[in-house]
Amino acid sequence: MIGKTQRFEPFAEAPVRVIDEAGQWIAPFAYNLDDDFVRGMYRDLVRARRLDERLSTLQRQGKVSFVASAAGHEGAQVGMARAIEPGRDWLYPYYRDLPLALAVGWPLAEAIAQQMATRADPARGRQMPAHPGSAALNLFTVASPIASHVPPAVGTAIAQKLAGQGDVTLCTFGDGATSEGDWHAALNLAGAQGAPVVFFCENNGYAISVAFRHQSGSVDVATKAHAYGMPGYRVDGMDALACYFVTRQAVEAARDGLGPSLVEAFVYRYGAHSNADDDARYRPADEVAAWRRRDPIGRMRRFLEGRGLWDDAAEAALAAELKAELDAAVRAVEAAGPVPLGWMFDDVLASPSLQLRKQRAALAAQRDLEEPAR
Amino acid sequence: MAVQTIVQTVARTLAEEMARDERVVVLGEDVGKRGGVFLATEGLFDRFGPDRVIDTPLAEAAIIGAAVGMAVHGLRPVAEIQFADYVFPGFDQLVSQAAKLRYRSGGAFTAPMVVRLPAGGGVAGGHHHSQNPEAHFVHTPGLQVVYPSTPNDVKGLLKSAVRGDDPVVFMEPKRLYRAIKEEVPDDPDHLVPIGQAVVRRAGDDVVLVSYGASMSETLRAADALAEQGISAEVIDLRSLLPWDEDLVLERVARVGRVVVVSEAPRTGSFASEVAATIAEEALDLLEAPPVRVTGFDTPYPYAQDRAYLPGPDRILHAVQRVLDY
Numbered sequence: 001m002i003g004k005t006q007r008f009e010p011f012a013e014a015p016v017r018v019i020d021e022a023g024q025w026i027a028p029f030a031y032n033l034d035d036d037f038v039r040g041m042y043r044d045l046v047r048a049r050r051l052d053e054r055l056s057t058l059q060r061q062g063k064v065s066f067v068a069s070a071a072g073h074e075g076a077q078v079g080m081a082r083a084i085e086p087g088r089d090w091l092y093p094y095y096r097d098l099p100l101a102l103a104v105g106w107p108l109a110e111a112i113a114q115q116m117a118t119r120a121d122p123a124r125g126r127q128m129p130a131h132p133g134s135a136a137l138n139l140f141t142v143a144s145p146i147a148s149h150v151p152p153a154v155g156t157a158i159a160q161k162l163a164g165q166g167d168v169t170l171c172t173f174g175d176g177a178t179s180e181g182d183w184h185a186a187l188n189l190a191g192a193q194g195a196p197v198v199f200f201c202e203n204n205g206y207a208i209s210v211a212f213r214h215q216s217g218s219v220d221v222a223t224k225a226h227a228y229g230m231p232g233y234r235v236d237g238m239d240a241l242a243c244y245f246v247t248r249q250a251v252e253a254a255r256d257g258l259g260p261s262l263v264e265a266f267v268y269r270y271g272a273h274s275n276a277d278d279d280a281r282y283r284p285a286d287e288v289a290a291w292r293r294r295d296p297i298g299r300m301r302r303f304l305e306g307r308g309l310w311d312d313a314a315e316a317a318l319a320a321e322l323k324a325e326l327d328a329a330v331r332a333v334e335a336a337g338p339v340p341l342g343w344m345f346d347d348v349l350a351s352p353s354l355q356l357r358k359q360r361a362a363l364a365a366q367r368d369l370e371e372p373a374r
Numbered sequence: 375m376a377v378q379t380i381v382q383t384v385a386r387t388l389a390e391e392m393a394r395d396e397r398v399v400v401l402g403e404d405v406g407k408r409g410g411v412f413l414a415t416e417g418l419f420d421r422f423g424p425d426r427v428i429d430t431p432l433a434e435a436a437i438i439g440a441a442v443g444m445a446v447h448g449l450r451p452v453a454e455i456q457f458a459d460y461v462f463p464g465f466d467q468l469v470s471q472a473a474k475l476r477y478r479s480g481g482a483f484t485a486p487m488v489v490r491l492p493a494g495g496g497v498a499g500g501h502h503h504s505q506n507p508e509a510h511f512v513h514t515p516g517l518q519v520v521y522p523s524t525p526n527d528v529k530g531l532l533k534s535a536v537r538g539d540d541p542v543v544f545m546e547p548k549r550l551y552r553a554i555k556e557e558v559p560d561d562p563d564h565l566v567p568i569g570q571a572v573v574r575r576a577g578d579d580v581v582l583v584s585y586g587a588s589m590s591e592t593l594r595a596a597d598a599l600a601e602q603g604i605s606a607e608v609i610d611l612r613s614l615l616p617w618d619e620d621l622v623l624e625r626v627a628r629v630g631r632v633v634v635v636s637e638a639p640r641t642g643s644f645a646s647e648v649a650a651t652i653a654e655e656a657l658d659l660l661e662a663p664p665v666r667v668t669g670f671d672t673p674y675p676y677a678q679d680r681a682y683l684p685g686p687d688r689i690l691h692a693v694q695r696v697l698d699y
């Protein structure tokens with residue numbers, strides 16, 4: 001762990017930035033990170049982007065039914081991932097968080113298996129794509145209903161407080177989620193309880209087509225922290241290191257018993273909301289282009305190159321390594337084969353109800369429950 | 375007459391009602407510029423503007439609750455919930471406020487409003503994009519619940535819902551949004567009364583009762599039965615609360631055999647209500663017990679998206695059972 005060195009003021013108007021778009025260090029404190037640590041972050045950023053591209057290809061090939069691209073969100077996610085201790089702390093992500101899940105150690109093959117819902121999926125093909133989860137990593141399985149995971153995140157944080165081990169919970173969501181009643185109820189509870197939880201908003205400016213100014217009368221999300229009695233931080237979400245430092249401060253505060261924080265990272269989603277969306281209906285192409293120029297990956301690469309920590313040869317080697325890794329994972333996941341029909345009856349309760357057992361038996365009399373599901 | 379899909383019919387019917395009555399407003403997530411994620415409100419924003427086509431924040435409690443308050447103040451709100459599965463954050467407003475307003479005020483306050491719920495499975499959406507939550511609402515006195523399956527009925531029932539005096543849960547079979555096209559009358563007063571079922575196909579050997587998205591599987595099953603020389607009568611309930619008990623009982627009494635089809639989970643389902651009513655009212659006229667073909671008592675699965683649905687094979691199996699009884 002890196003020591004407690006710098007402090008960011010809550011509610012500072014300008015989003016925290018550590019490196020600028022040219023890759024220059026601009027923080028008011030000296031660079032104090034381990035070079036391998038930063039290179040590792042860069043690797044996670046690129047790896048997430050390559051997975052994102054591969055999933056879109058698989059979707060077009062009809063092998064994945066749904067994609068919610070995270071391109072443009074990677075900086076925020078890889079940054080915050082480094083601020084918690086995976087396997088010790090708890091993580092409550094949302095559906096656009098595949099880069100985060102990978103960055104805390106979710107195995108690539110498991111991630112792809114979840115997208116393809118084959119027998120290789122530890123969640124047994126139960127969820128639509130873009131719904132990570134891993135009990136081994138304390139990665140709470142994603143639920144589609146927006147903000148429904150925020151109250152449970154606070155419950156976990158209260159349990160952590162009672163356990164007294166200094167563990168914390170990190171809970172993410174989009175800007176749209178901050179309108180749901182569940183979100184407000186949860187932040188209020190966290191404030192009242194002093195729960196060790198960090199709320200992290202990935203504000204990409206839109207909830208599908210609804211721009212933030214129609215989402216809320218507040219100027220931004222961080223402002224809302226005032227109401228719940230916790231610090232709010234604004235951070236440049238295209239700056240992975242800034243996201244790391246700010247989240248780390250919030251996590252340390254939670255560990256030290258100082259209660260919850262709300263971090264708002266300004267990011268952008270380059271693609272449509274999902275493969276089912278058409279973003280040209282509601283946002284201008286030049287806005288997308290302008291944000292793409294601020295890309296967290298290019299920015300981090302320029303920073304590394306400026307310090308002599310990266311070059312074209314390293315980039316080429318990484319590209320080859322990631323391609324091989326992805327190819328192998330997709331192959332293994334496909335080879336596992338489709339999940340069987342009968343699996344749909346499992347895991348409803350600890351042991352199936354009398355009714356469900358009869359329903360299963362009735363279907364078994366008509367169809368082979370071992371046959372592939374479709 | 376225009377040939378149109380269900381989803382086009384929703385948008386065009388809303389446009390007609392908004393043009394007819396300026397009290398009609400539309401609200402929901404992405405219903406404005408985006409035209410709704412299914413395009414069920416396409417064109418409304420450009421034509422009627424942001425005051426009458428309101429892109430709301432992402433909060434179903436606010437959408438449904440605000441619709442109640444608008445209705446009380448004289449508007450005729452039509453709220454879109456993006457997927458039926460996302461009605462639950464707004465459940466309290468629908469069940470505690472909208473449904474009980476007339477009763478608790480002795481009729482002094484009413485909430486004439488429509489809550490549209492795109493529902494049903496078969497779209498590879500898993501448990502949070504596939505549900506049929508009608509049982510929750512038919513179990514809530516003070517609501518009306520409809521679940522049409524054709525463009526004509528969508529037009530007629532949506533107009534009845536908008537023009538009615540009570541809150542209506544308007545379920546839409548999203549799997550059929552673009553699957554069915556038919557001629558829909560231009561008549562701006564084409565109304566289908568809430569509470570009236572329709573016989574889609576006459577037959578003598580067995581009655582198949584269904585509604586909503588499952589109508590398409592039920593009609594396919596009737597086709598397959600016809601090929602085997604079995605003549606199935608098919609009833610489309612269209613309305614679930616109130617439902618057309620009289621028509622169903624009359625037809626079942628004549629034929630003596632009935633299968634009820636619905637894709638919602640079996641236990642406590644609306645199909646159970648239909649079967650129980652038939653058993654209670656027509657037992658001595660039945661040749662076989664009423665049989666239900668339903669979804670299973672599991673959350674809606676992802677990988678088994680199609681298998682979960684009561685498809686023609688399972689319907690045929692049930693028909694065989696009542697014929698062999």
Ligand SMILES: Cc1ncc(C[n+]2csc(CCOP(=O)(O)OP(=O)(O)O)c2C)c(N)n1
Binds near residue numbers: 173206207
């Ligand atoms: C309760 C609920 N209502 C509606 C939806 C449909 N929906 C899925 S994503 C989305 C927008 C979410 O926007 P935001 O929270 O800003 O996250 P982003 O997708 O921009 O990352 C909506 C409305 C849902 N999943 N859950």
